[in-house]
Amino acid sequence: MLWIPITLVACAAQVLRNGAQASLTGRIGTLGATQVRFVFGLPFAVLFLLAGLAITGEGLPHLNAGALRWGMLGAVAQIAATALMLWVMHKRAFGVAYAYIKTEPVIVALLGVLLLGDHLPALGWVAVVVVTAGVLCASVKPGEFSRLLSEKGMIAAGVAAGGLFGLSAIAFRGAINSLHEGGYVVRSLTMLVVTLAIQAGLLGIWLALRDRAAFVGSLREWRRSMGAGFLGALASAFWFTGFALTAAANVRTLALAEMPMAALLSGRLTGKGMARHEVTGLALVMLGVGLLLWSAAA
Numbered sequence: 001m002l003w004i005p006i007t008l009v010a011c012a013a014q015v016l017r018n019g020a021q022a023s024l025t026g027r028i029g030t031l032g033a034t035q036v037r038f039v040f041g042l043p044f045a046v047l048f049l050l051a052g053l054a055i056t057g058e059g060l061p062h063l064n065a066g067a068l069r070w071g072m073l074g075a076v077a078q079i080a081a082t083a084l085m086l087w088v089m090h091k092r093a094f095g096v097a098y099a100y101i102k103t104e105p106v107i108v109a110l111l112g113v114l115l116l117g118d119h120l121p122a123l124g125w126v127a128v129v130v131v132t133a134g135v136l137c138a139s140v141k142p143g144e145f146s147r148l149l150s151e152k153g154m155i156a157a158g159v160a161a162g163g164l165f166g167l168s169a170i171a172f173r174g175a176i177n178s179l180h181e182g183g184y185v186v187r188s189l190t191m192l193v194v195t196l197a198i199q200a201g202l203l204g205i206w207l208a209l210r211d212r213a214a215f216v217g218s219l220r221e222w223r224r225s226m227g228a229g230f231l232g233a234l235a236s237a238f239w240f241t242g243f244a245l246t247a248a249a250n251v252r253t254l255a256l257a258e259m260p261m262a263a264l265l266s267g268r269l270t271g272k273g274m275a276r277h278e279v280t281g282l283a284l285v286m287l288g289v290g291l292l293l294w295s296a297a298a
Contacts, residue, residue, distance in 0.1 A: 001296060003245040004254065010238035011258040017231035024224055032214030033228075034082055035207060038199040039218065040229025041236065045196050048237050049189040058182045061190050067178035071191055074171030075198040081164030088158045103159055105256065106132055107166035109249035115170050116177075118247035123295035128253050131288030135256060138281020169252055173243040184244035192240045196233070246296075253292050256285050 017037065024033040053060065105128045112118035120128070172191065179187040207215040218225045242251040 003242045003251060004293065004296070006238050006245070007242045007251050007254045008257060010235050010242060011255055013231055013235035013238065014255075015258050017228060017235055020224065020228035020231055024218075024221060024228060027221055027224075028217030029211075029214050031207070031211055032217050035200075035203040035214070036218050036225045036228045037232035038196055038203055040222075040225045041233035042193070042196045042200045042229075044230050044233035045189070045193045045237065048233065049186075049193050052186050052189045056183060056186055058186045061179040061181040061187055063190075063194065064178060064180070067175045067191065068194070070171045070175035070178055071194045072198060074168040074175060075195040075202070077164045077171060078168035078195075079199060079202060081161045081168060084157055084161035084164065088161060103132060104162040104166045104169075105249060105253040107159075107163045108169055108252045109247075111163075111166055111170045112173075112247050112249050116174055116247075118173075118249065120247060120249055121295050123291055124250070127288045127292035127295055128249060129288075130291060131253050131256050131285050134281045134284030134286075134288055136281070137284055138278045141275075141277060166248075166252070169239075169243065169248040172240060173248045176240060176244045185241060188240035188244045189237060192233075192236055196236070250292065250296065254289055257289055 021033045021036065024036060027033075052058075109120055109125065109128050112120075172195065175191045175195070176184075176187050179190065181187075182190070204215070239251065239255075
């Protein structure tokens with residue numbers, strides 16, 4: 001059951017990271033703010049790994065071909081998912097785009113069965129469906145559901161983004177499980193460093209060739225970028241540790257507990273209350289999370 005508090009810490013760190021990245025977007029652009037989590041997160045991930053090795057007294061696990069293949073798949077899938085997500089959010093309102101993309105828990109559960117053999121109990125499947133329904137209800141105004149279903153291109157792109165995020169979660173779990181030495185903490189942190197190095201390298205090359213202004217901007221805003229990078233690496237360290245302990249579908253379903261956290265933070269910052277459909281949706285999300293925890297404890 002250790003994966004539960006670990007996932008909740010990851011959610012809290014991710015909410016803070018998203019806020020830090022949002023503050024950078026207006027200064028260095030969307031792509032520049034996005035790459036901060038990889039480029040500036042990598043040094044912190046290395047420090048986390050060194051601390052893990054020192055505390056546990058374990059050696060660095062041997063990187064085998066299977067772990068590297070899974071790691072590369074997860075790294076590339078996450079970059080592609082982020083690019084699609086940004087495109088959908090640019091084309092549609094944030095809430096509707098979020099609804100498309102957060103079909104992820106269902107996709108993660110299906111991919112987990114197909115690729116890793118991670119079978120959920122019946123109550124776990126119910127929890128996944130209830131949480132997804134809650135996300136849809138909270139994200140989309142009642143009058144927009146008909147438009148939501150009519151936009152086939154947006155649906156395809158949004159679900160593809162959610163699918164790629166799901167594939168990255170499955171691949172990260174596969175990479176961690178492919179390492180044969182070390183405890184779950186060291187194995188998780190090792191693959192975090194590997195995947196962040198891949199992502200930082202790929203995005204660094206892309207920005208150097210196609211958008212140098214965004215990369216230079218992140219260096220100019222290094223204080224803010226370091227903060228966002230630290231929070232990103234911290235969140236990812238806990239996500240990866242969660243993936244090492246349980247099926248990715250459990251982690252990504254419980255991860256939607258970030259919605260109430262974000263809603264409460266937004267309400268505190270803006271002073272605005274939530275609409276009725278948002279309250280209903282968040283209640284469904286929490287019901288689904290409760291069912292998930294009940295399923296895990298059974």
